[in-house]
Amino acid sequence: MxxxxxxxxxxxxxxxxFLIIxxxxxxxxxxxxxxxxxxxxLFDSEIQKEEKEKQHQQQDDGNLKEENIDKL
Incomplete structure (x- = not known):
């Protein structure tokens, strides 16, 4: 007993x-x-696409800045 x-x-x-936890x-x-x-x-591919687009835009912005410096 x-x-x-x-x-x-x-x-x-x-x-x-367990109740306290x-x-x-x-x-x-x-x-x-x-x-x-x-x-x-479900939205993972859209996030990756947005990140790739941002990277491309940043690269394009960097290329434009280099071209403008060369023209000066």
Whole structure:
């Protein structure tokens, strides 16, 4: 019978520990946005295209600056 009391105390203690961890996570914003990460992977190619366009624009701007310096 003593082991039964020990098991009850252990299981309740473990449940309280998990509850405390959950409350701390909820207060820190761990569970605020569950949907965006799943949808974000669908838009990955658009982000890469935008980054490539920005790189090309920066390279073009750099080439124009070099041409203007050569003309001076």
């Amino acid at each position: 003593d082991i039964l009391y020990l098991m009850i105390v252990c299981s309740v203690s473990l449940a309280v520990i 959950f409350i701390i996570g909820a207060k820190n914003g761990q569970f605020e946005d569950d949907e965006s990460p799943a949808v974000r992977m």
